[in-house]
Amino acid sequence: MGDAGTPGTTGPVGAEPKLQPPLTDDQLLKDGYVSQIPWVDKPADCVVVCCSDHRFEKQNEDFVRALGFTSPHFVQVPSGIAVFHGLVAAAGFLPKAMGLLLDKAQDVTTAKTIIGLGHSDCGSYKLGSVKIVAEVARRLVGKDVREIQIEHLEQAGRAIALRLGGSAKVRVFYSDVVDTRDGSRVKYIPVDLGRHSRG
Numbered sequence: 001m002g003d004a005g006t007p008g009t010t011g012p013v014g015a016e017p018k019l020q021p022p023l024t025d026d027q028l029l030k031d032g033y034v035s036q037i038p039w040v041d042k043p044a045d046c047v048v049v050c051c052s053d054h055r056f057e058k059q060n061e062d063f064v065r066a067l068g069f070t071s072p073h074f075v076q077v078p079s080g081i082a083v084f085h086g087l088v089a090a091a092g093f094l095p096k097a098m099g100l101l102l103d104k105a106q107d108v109t110t111a112k113t114i115i116g117l118g119h120s121d122c123g124s125y126k127l128g129s130v131k132i133v134a135e136v137a138r139r140l141v142g143k144d145v146r147e148i149q150i151e152h153l154e155q156a157g158r159a160i161a162l163r164l165g166g167s168a169k170v171r172v173f174y175s176d177v178v179d180t181r182d183g184s185r186v187k188y189i190p191v192d193l194g195r196h197s198r199g
């Protein structure tokens, strides 16, 4: 069970680059900063809508690459695509705004695949932290947070597929933190959208 409240590992796993002392304002004024990561001018091959939780950021990128995409266009918002559904009950305007945001992302990228990602221990789903979610949870008594999240992902995925009307394929995944011999890792499982996944 990947229930909320599982303590996450806080430190990096050891693959972090060595930290330089932070740039000073004087250095920035004088020279600016040139990132040593090469800039590649390549069209995006998918749009990824995911939670902005920093603890899952690198793993999300790794997973999307494992799916075969090399130039993902990330749209990161708290709770990820679940905002399409999770908050719909009380704030009808929000999913609309998200829909427009998604249209925009698709416009600028012309990507034909939309990937929605959700994750365990999501701040937006911690009971009490967001009134609306607490409200939703209360109406769905008997279900745990994980079930509610997966249900929201599923419904959000279907809503996006309907909105896109077949112009893009929608794939949705839920991720859990799992213990492995090498420490905590993030495991992704597909969320079934049925016949809706292709719009």
Ligand SMILES: [Zn+2]
Pocket: 051, 052, 053, 078, 079, 080, 119, 121, 122, 123, 124
């Ligand atoms: Zn989250």
